[in-house]
Amino acid sequence: MLKVALILAGVLVSLAEPSSVSLSRVHCDKNPKFFSTLNVTAVNSTITADIELLQALKAGFRGHVDVQLRLSNAKNFQSLVQSDTDYCELLSTLKDSLFRRWVKSVTKNSNFMENCPVPAGHYYLKAWHVDMGLVPSYLLSGDYRLRAFVYYGKYRTKKQLFLVQCIVEASMHNK
Numbered sequence: 001m002l003k004v005a006l007i008l009a010g011v012l013v014s015l016a017e018p019s020s021v022s023l024s025r026v027h028c029d030k031n032p033k034f035f036s037t038l039n040v041t042a043v044n045s046t047i048t049a050d051i052e053l054l055q056a057l058k059a060g061f062r063g064h065v066d067v068q069l070r071l072s073n074a075k076n077f078q079s080l081v082q083s084d085t086d087y088c089e090l091l092s093t094l095k096d097s098l099f100r101r102w103v104k105s106v107t108k109n110s111n112f113m114e115n116c117p118v119p120a121g122h123y124y125l126k127a128w129h130v131d132m133g134l135v136p137s138y139l140l141s142g143d144y145r146l147r148a149f150v151y152y153g154k155y156r157t158k159k160q161l162f163l164v165q166c167i168v169e170a171s172m173h174n175k
């Protein structure tokens with residue numbers, strides 16, 4: 001019910017005016033067995049990254065993504081969307097989707113490739129910014145916090161092998 005209300009409200013807002021996203025902060029943690037360098041920074045609403053991957057990421061790693069929203073006048077963040085997916089599987093099955101467009105947008109500004117497994121090596125991302133075409137138009141104004149947790153095995157169990165986690169903070173403004 002809340003979701004429907006949010007979407008309806010969002011549609012009304014987004015019909016009114018286009019919007020913009022500003023990235024305020026990004027913070028990542030790594031498993032040092034897999035990454036020797038993981039420097040991800042947000043400057044001027046763009047993200048720059050310098051990554052040294054020590055060993056190939058074999059198919060089967062998963063991303064647990066949690067998006068939280070704090071509306072303009074609210075004190076606390078609320079969970080908006082949570083998903084848990086096998087990256088390689090998603091990449092091979094979804095040929096045209098929002099996920100695919102995000103991956104394409106990121107690869108344009110970097111030497112990342114859309115392949116699996118992900119070979120060891122040096123990766124960079126240069127001043128990538130969020131293209132508004134990638135943002136669902138029903139999103140509301142407010143502060144967003146996105147947490148992406150990448151791992152092998154089973155989430156939050158003893159069988160989980162942590163690879164990397166990034167938390168991105170952004171604000172969405174509907175003008």
Ligand SMILES: *[C@@H]1O[C@H](CO)[C@@H](O)[C@H](O)[C@H]1NC(C)=O
Nearest residue numbers: 037039040041043048049050
């Ligand atoms: C991380 O990247 C930023 C932006 O490119 C750079 O200014 C900074 O020196 C880097 N830090 C390290 C520890 O390499």
Ligand SMILES: *[C@@H]1O[C@H](CO)[C@@H](O)[C@H](O)[C@H]1NC(C)=O
Nearest residue numbers: 041042043044045046048127
């Ligand atoms: C950030 O943007 C400001 C204003 O457009 C510019 O003066 C500054 O050089 C930019 N900083 C970087 C690191 O790109």
